[in-house]
Amino acid sequence: MPEALDVACPCCGALLKVDPDSGSVVWADKKKAPPKDLDELVNRVRSQKSVLDEKFARSVQQTRNAREVLEKKFEEARKRAAADPTARPPNPFDNE
Numbered sequence: 001m002p003e004a005l006d007v008a009c010p011c012c013g014a015l016l017k018v019d020p021d022s023g024s025v026v027w028a029d030k031k032k033a034p035p036k037d038l039d040e041l042v043n044r045v046r047s048q049k050s051v052l053d054e055k056f057a058r059s060v061q062q063t064r065n066a067r068e069v070l071e072k073k074f075e076e077a078r079k080r081a082a083a084d085p086t087a088r089p090p091n092p093f094d095n096e
Contacts, residue, residue: 002020002021004017004018004019004020004026004027005017005018005020006018009028012030012031013031014028014029014030014031015028015029015031016028016029
């Protein structure tokens with residue numbers, strides 16, 4: 001069995017090990033990205049922080065809204081149960 005061929009990818013510069021029999025890539029050594037400027041990284045972290053703060057605020061608002069909806073549903077169910085105390089609660093398996 002012949003050994004795998006080493007091929008350099010023209011797009012990304014990765015070193016690919018190709019099986020000569022099947023033509024499939026057996027292994028890929030990806031080229032490491034060059035180190036970035038520290039100021040650029042700090043700016044990226046700051047911009048991500050603001051995006052994450054916005055997402056967190058939306059999540060908190062959705063949680064508050066969900067709590068209010070659940071409380072309303074519970075109160076409605078309590079009123080229905082109080083109106084007819086002898087009725088059985090709905091069984092999810094009765095719909096079959």
